[in-house]
Amino acid sequence: MEIKIYKDKQEVAAQFSAYFAELVKDKSAFHVALSGGSTPKIVFDVLASNYGDKMDWSKIHFYWGDERCVPPTDEQSNYKMTVEHLFSKIDAPEGNIHRVLGEAEPVREAMRYANLLEINLDRVKGVPQFDLVILGMGDDGHTASIFPHEIELWDATDYCVVATHPDSGQKRVSINGKVINTAKEVTFLVTGASKAEKVKVILEKTEGFETYPASLVNPASGKLVWFMDKDAAVTLD
Numbered sequence: 229m230e231i232k233i234y235k236d237k238q239e240v241a242a243q244f245s246a247y248f249a250e251l252v253k254d255k256s257a258f259h260v261a262l263s264g265g266s267t268p269k270i271v272f273d274v275l276a277s278n279y280g281d282k283m284d285w286s287k288i289h290f291y292w293g294d295e296r297c298v299p300p301t302d303e304q305s306n307y308k309m310t311v312e313h314l315f316s317k318i319d320a321p322e323g324n325i326h327r328v329l330g331e332a333e334p335v336r337e338a339m340r341y342a343n344l345l346e347i348n349l350d351r352v353k354g355v356p357q358f359d360l361v362i363l364g365m366g367d368d369g370h371t372a373s374i375f376p377h378e379i380e381l382w383d384a385t386d387y388c389v390v391a392t393h394p395d396s397g398q399k400r401v402s403i404n405g406k407v408i409n410t411a412k413e414v415t416f417l418v419t420g421a422s423k424a425e426k427v428k429v430i431l432e433k434t435e436g437f438e439t440y441p442a443s444l445v446n447p448a449s450g451k452l453v454w455f456m457d458k459d460a461a462v463t464l465d
């Protein structure tokens with residue numbers, strides 16, 4: 229595991245964008261699972277600004293690690309956020325954008341999306357393998373849309389994509405821990421002081437750390453990188 233700490237959100241975005249461009253550079257095809265939330269907004273803006281005309285977007289296939297169960301026009305939609313902050317600024321082929329159908333019935337959509345991943349991606353021991361999974365971490369230690377109160381869904385066996393139920397009541401669809409830990413590489417994008425307490429518990433493995441889904445991210449490849457700003461990392465020794 230590698231921990232990269234930068235001055236602020238803007239520098240995290242710039243450094244991650246450079247890192248992503250380097251990862252993609254020599255690949256003929258690259259399958260990436262995107263994260264939602266607020267941190268990716270600035271990351272996608274900087275990625276588009278710094279690499280919009282420097283990257284061959286036609287070889288990158290975009291998926292989501294999780295999506296809110298809302299229409300793609302809803303302000304809560306991770307797809308809508310990504311269109312606004314990335315796809316509206318780059319020439320990614322429509323056919324390379326594989327959105328979760330937030331408007332669909334969650335359990336059926338989880339099954340459909342699991343099937344899509346199994347068709348589109350190489351599989352390792354039957355589990356679809358992304359080249360990169362980008363994750364955030366909630367203040368409660370959730371990641372993707374696997375939440376502490378439903379941590380059993382991390383290893384859900386039926387499908388590699390599950391329907392989940394955050395306390396907010398807004399249903400979600402999320403890849404599970406098997407897909408995350410089968411990825412060739414996983415990067416966390418974690419910024420802001422509100423993350424600091426869970427970052428410390430999880431990275432220093434203090435009491436109860438294993439109750440937080442973000443602590444279960446441990447790719448078999450060993451390639452796990454935390455991109456953080458100083459505020460999120462302030463409590464680390």
Ligand SMILES: O=C(O)[C@H](O)[C@@H](O)[C@H](O)[C@H](O)COP(=O)(O)O
Nearest residue numbers: 264265266267364365366371372
């Ligand atoms: O759909 C979502 O909300 C995300 O996938 C979620 O897991 C997010 O990554 C964390 O909540 C961190 O979000 P921030 O980037 O806003 O801190």
